[in-house]
Amino acid sequence: MTIVSPSFYALTAVFLLLYYVLPGRLQWAVLLAASVSFFCFAGVPYTIVYLALSALVTWYAANKIGEAKEKEAEGKGEAKRWLLLALFVNLGLLAALKYANFLLTNAGAVYGAVSGTAVQWRVNWPAALGISYYTLQLTAYLADCYWGICKPQKHFGRLALFSSFFPQMVSGPISKYDELGKALETEHRFDAENLREGLLRIVVGVFKKIALADNLAFLIPHFLHADVAGTAPFPLLAMLCFVVQVYADFSGCMDIISGVALLFGIRMTKNFDAPFTSRSIQEFWQRWHITLGRFLKEYVMYPLLRTKTWAKMGKGLKKSFGKSAAKKIPTYVAMLILWFFMGLWHGGGWNYILEGVWFWLVIVSGDLLTPLFKKINAGFDTEAAWFVLFQRVRTLLIYAVGAVLFYFPSVTDGLAALKEIFSPFFFAAPEKISAQITGFTELSGTVITVGQLAGMGFAFVLFLINAHLERKHGGLAARIAHWPVSMQVLLSAVLLYILIFIGAYGPGYNAAEFVYGGF
Amino acid sequence: MASEQRVNRKKSPVLTLLTIVVIALMLYSLLPLSYLLREKGQNRDNVAGFYAEEENTLDVVYVGASSCITFWSPLQAWHDYGFTSYNFAHHTMTARTVKYYIIEALKTQTPELFIVDLRPFQYADGPNYETGTDNLHAEYAIRNGTDHLFYFNENRRDLIRASVPEGERLSYYADIIKYHSRWVFIPFALVQGETDFFDFADNVKKNPHKGFYTATRTRPLTFTDYRDVTEVSPLPQQTDEILTELLEFCKEKDLQVLFVVHHYPQTAEEKALYNYMEERVRAYGLDFLNANDDWESIGFDFDGDMYDSNHTNIFGAEKYTAYLADRIVTHYGLADHRGDAAYAEWDALYETYAEETAAAKEALLSGVSEDAADE
Amino acid sequence: MTREEILAKATEIFRDVFDDDSIELTEETTAADIEDWDSLMHITLINEIEEAFGYKFGMKEVLGMKNVGEMCDILEKNT
Numbered sequence: 001m002t003i004v005s006p007s008f009y010a011l012t013a014v015f016l017l018l019y020y021v022l023p024g025r026l027q028w029a030v031l032l033a034a035s036v037s038f039f040c041f042a043g044v045p046y047t048i049v050y051l052a053l054s055a056l057v058t059w060y061a062a063n064k065i066g067e068a069k070e071k072e073a074e075g076k077g078e079a080k081r082w083l084l085l086a087l088f089v090n091l092g093l094l095a096a097l098k099y100a101n102f103l104l105t106n107a108g109a110v111y112g113a114v115s116g117t118a119v120q121w122r123v124n125w126p127a128a129l130g131i132s133y134y135t136l137q138l139t140a141y142l143a144d145c146y147w148g149i150c151k152p153q154k155h156f157g158r159l160a161l162f163s164s165f166f167p168q169m170v171s172g173p174i175s176k177y178d179e180l181g182k183a184l185e186t187e188h189r190f191d192a193e194n195l196r197e198g199l200l201r202i203v204v205g206v207f208k209k210i211a212l213a214d215n216l217a218f219l220i221p222h223f224l225h226a227d228v229a230g231t232a233p234f235p236l237l238a239m240l241c242f243v244v245q246v247y248a249d250f251s252g253c254m255d256i257i258s259g260v261a262l263l264f265g266i267r268m269t270k271n272f273d274a275p276f277t278s279r280s281i282q283e284f285w286q287r288w289h290i291t292l293g294r295f296l297k298e299y300v301m302y303p304l305l306r307t308k309t310w311a312k313m314g315k316g317l318k319k320s321f322g323k324s325a326a327k328k329i330p331t332y333v334a335m336l337i338l339w340f341f342m343g344l345w346h347g348g349g350w351n352y353i354l355e356g357v358w359f360w361l362v363i364v365s366g367d368l369l370t371p372l373f374k375k376i377n378a379g380f381d382t383e384a385a386w387f388v389l390f391q392r393v394r395t396l397l398i399y400a401v402g403a404v405l406f407y408f409p410s411v412t413d414g415l416a417a418l419k420e421i422f423s424p425f426f427f428a429a430p431e432k433i434s435a436q437i438t439g440f441t442e443l444s445g446t447v448i449t450v451g452q453l454a455g456m457g458f459a460f461v462l463f464l465i466n467a468h469l470e471r472k473h474g475g476l477a478a479r480i481a482h483w484p485v486s487m488q489v490l491l492s493a494v495l496l497y498i499l500i501f502i503g504a505y506g507p508g509y510n511a512a513e514f515v516y517g518g519f
Numbered sequence: 520m521a522s523e524q525r526v527n528r529k530k531s532p533v534l535t536l537l538t539i540v541v542i543a544l545m546l547y548s549l550l551p552l553s554y555l556l557r558e559k560g561q562n563r564d565n566v567a568g569f570y571a572e573e574e575n576t577l578d579v580v581y582v583g584a585s586s587c588i589t590f591w592s593p594l595q596a597w598h599d600y601g602f603t604s605y606n607f608a609h610h611t612m613t614a615r616t617v618k619y620y621i622i623e624a625l626k627t628q629t630p631e632l633f634i635v636d637l638r639p640f641q642y643a644d645g646p647n648y649e650t651g652t653d654n655l656h657a658e659y660a661i662r663n664g665t666d667h668l669f670y671f672n673e674n675r676r677d678l679i680r681a682s683v684p685e686g687e688r689l690s691y692y693a694d695i696i697k698y699h700s701r702w703v704f705i706p707f708a709l710v711q712g713e714t715d716f717f718d719f720a721d722n723v724k725k726n727p728h729k730g731f732y733t734a735t736r737t738r739p740l741t742f743t744d745y746r747d748v749t750e751v752s753p754l755p756q757q758t759d760e761i762l763t764e765l766l767e768f769c770k771e772k773d774l775q776v777l778f779v780v781h782h783y784p785q786t787a788e789e790k791a792l793y794n795y796m797e798e799r800v801r802a803y804g805l806d807f808l809n810a811n812d813d814w815e816s817i818g819f820d821f822d823g824d825m826y827d828s829n830h831t832n833i834f835g836a837e838k839y840t841a842y843l844a845d846r847i848v849t850h851y852g853l854a855d856h857r858g859d860a861a862y863a864e865w866d867a868l869y870e871t872y873a874e875e876t877a878a879a880k881e882a883l884l885s886g887v888s889e890d891a892a893d894e
Numbered sequence: 895m896t897r898e899e900i901l902a903k904a905t906e907i908f909r910d911v912f913d914d915d916s917i918e919l920t921e922e923t924t925a926a927d928i929e930d931w932d933s934l935m936h937i938t939l940i941n942e943i944e945e946a947f948g949y950k951f952g953m954k955e956v957l958g959m960k961n962v963g964e965m966c967d968i969l970e971k972n973t
Contacts, residue, residue: 148952305937305941306937327911327935483528484534489542490538502702507690
C-alpha cells in the first residue's frame, strides 16, 4: 500500500467516517487504529514491535524526565540519565535497522584490507516503516521534555499516536510535539473547508507524483543509456529530470500527506516552501525538507555549539588565530557534523555523506567569500530581475550536483557523471543529437522519442509554474482557494482526467511488449 | 489558515452546470477512449469484428487459437457452399477461455454449428498462469481476447476471473490501466490524418475477411505420418477438467459442435493426446475430426502449403477450407443462402477477397512474398 | 540593570559579533533585520551575550526567543 494506491484512500475513507461519527474523545483511538492498520498494510507487520518499543521507552522516559524536573536541582542528573537511556534505545534501533549494513560493509572492507581476505558481511533486517522519521520526532520530543519546552504526555495511547500518525510515516514531516502532538490532543469537528482544501492538496500531490515524478523517473535511464552516454546534452537533461523528479515526488508526497491530515482536521508543519525560488543554497535548505533541517539545527548543531568543548574550541582559537576565526571555525565544525548527519540520514552510503559534505562546502565557501561578493555586487542592483534569476539558477545547479551524488550509489559513478554533465559544455553535433532521437510514438527500446522530450518539456513548464505559484501564493490549492467551489471541483476533475492518460501507473504503462505483433 | 479562509465564494449556477457538464463529458469519453487505446491488429480485427456481424446471420462460428485464422476462410466457404461463418479466434487462445467465447458468440448469434479448435488443449504445458510458466505470454494469451471484448460484460468478467490470478485482475477488467499511455497515438493519428484510427471508438468494426488472414509465406516442413498411432495418452488432469467443463457446457446448451485438429507436423505423442480427446468428445455425442488423418485426401503439401509449423499459407487454407466445408455441408445440411438478397454483403466481400487472394498467390509463387525471417 | 542599559550593552555585543557598527537594536529587532544574523551565527551571539551578562540561557529560551525584546525580558528577570 503506497500513498498513491486506491487502497490507501479506501483505508483513509473508512477511518475518516469513524473519526467524525464516533464521539470526539475517541478520535485519538480511531487515528491510532488507522495508523496501526496502515503500518501493517504498507510495511512489514512484525516490525511494528520496533515502533511500539520506541514509543513505550519514549513515553516512560519522558514522564520520568518530567518527574525528575519537578525535583528542581537534584533531579537534573536523573532527568539526563533517562534522556540518554531513551535516546540510546531509539537511536540504537535506528542504527541497527538502517545502518547495520553500511557499518558492516565498511568494517568488512577494512578487515579485508588488513587481513587480505575479502569478506562480505551483511544482515537482512527489515526496518520498521517510517523509522527515520519517527525516531527523529521522538528524539525531538524527548529533548523538548528535557528542556522544558513541552510537558510529557501521560497517556501512552496518545503518545503512541504521536509516534505513528499514519500520513507522515512515509515521508515525514518531522513534527514537534507542540505542533502535531497538541493537534492530536484536540478534538476536531467536521469542517467542509478542511475537506475542500485537503482534497485539493491530495489531487495536486497525486498529480505531482504520478504524472510528473514517475514519468521523469522512467526517462532518466534513457538519457543515461550507453547509446547516448556522454553525448551532451543528454547527461544534463538526465540531471534536470532527476531534480524535478525528486522535487515532484517528495513535495507531491507532502501535499498528499498534509491533505490527508487536513481531512482529519490536522494541519501539518510545512516541509516545503518554494525551494526552487531560493537565491542561495542556505535559503534553499530553509525551504526544502524544512523539518529535517530544523531538527538537525535545533537538536544537533545548537546543542553541540553550546557544549563546553565548543566553547573551549572558540577560546583556544581566539588566542592563536584571532577573533574572527574564533567566531567562525567552531560553527563550521558543528555544521560539518550537521551536514554529515544530513547525508547519513538519507541512507547508509558514502554517496549520501558526500552529498551532505558538498552542501557544507558550498555554504562555508559562500560564508568565507561574503566580503568578496559584497565588493562585486556593489556595482549593480542585486534586486534586479536578471540577478535574482541568476541566483536561482545557480542555487538549482548547486542542488543538482548534490542530487547527482544522491542518485548514484557509487561515489565513483556519481563523480564520473558530474564530469560528464559539466565538462562538455559544448553540445554534440546536431546530427549526432538527432540520431539519438527517434519518432514521436516509439514505445520500446532505449531510444529517446520526440514525444518523451515533449513530455519532459511539459513537466519542466509545470515545474516552473508550480514554483511561481508556491512563491506567490503558497501553492495551487491556496491560489484557487477563493474560486467558486464548482470551479475548484472542475479543476481537480480535469487534473485527474489528464492523470488517467499521462500518469505513470498500471502494468507496463511505458512498455509495449507486443508479444504477437504478427505471427 | 483554515480560520481566516472563511471567504465568501461566489456561487454561480452557470459554473455549477458547466462543471457537471464537463465532468459528465469526461466520464462519457472514457469508454470510447479506452476502446481506442487498445492494441490494434489481427486479434482486434477478429474479436471486435465479431460484434459487427448482423444478429443471427452466422451459420457457423469457428472458435480457437491463431491457427483457425489461417486455416479457415469463411468467404471461400460462402462462395463455394453458401453458408456463413466467422473465425471468432485470437492468437494463443487458452483451453480455459474457449467456453467463454462460445458464450459471447451466443449473445448475438444462433449458429447451427460451432467448430472448436483443439490446439489449445494440446498446450497444457504452454504459457499458463496456473502453472506459473511464462507469465508474459500467459498475460497476452488472455489479453489477446479480453482486451477486445466489450466493457460491462459479465461473461468477460467471468473469463478474467477464471483465468487471471486474484490481485492482478484490475488491469484486465479496465484495460485502460494498461494502455492509457498510448494517448499519444491520438494526436499523432489526428496530425497524420489516420481517420481509420477512430473506427474502433465503439469497439465494433466490420472485419471484411470474417476473421481470416491471408498468410503469404511458404515454409517447407518435414512431415511424418502418424495416422496409424492408436495409442491413447490422457491429458494432464487440469486440462482434462477444462475439457470436461467445456463438453458439459456444450451438452447443457444442446449445441452442435465439431472439434477439429488442424493438420500440422505432429508427433506420435501429440497424436496419442488427440486420440484421447477424440474419445472424450465422442463420449459426449459430439463430433471430432483430425485433419492430419486426411492429409492425403485433402491433397495437402507440407512443402508448399504451410506458413510455419502451426499455420497454413493461402494455398493450405484453400485446401483445408474446401475439405472441411464439404464435410460440414454433407454432415450438417446447412442451408445455401447464395442469391438471398439479405446476404448480398457476402458476395461483395468475396469479390474483393478473391482479388486479394489471387494477388497474394501470385506473389507467393513468384517469390515476392514476406520474408521467412519476419516471424 | 535597567532595560535601557541591557539594550545598550546588547547593542555593543551585536556590533562586535556582526562586525557592523551601524546596528541599532530595538525591542522589535528580529533576526530578519540584521543581515548576518542567521542560524549559523545565532549560537555565537547567544554565547557572547551569556558571557557578557553572566547568565546561561536554557535551550527553551534559545529556541523560543522571537526578538530582542524577549531576550531583554529574560535578562532583566535574571540579572
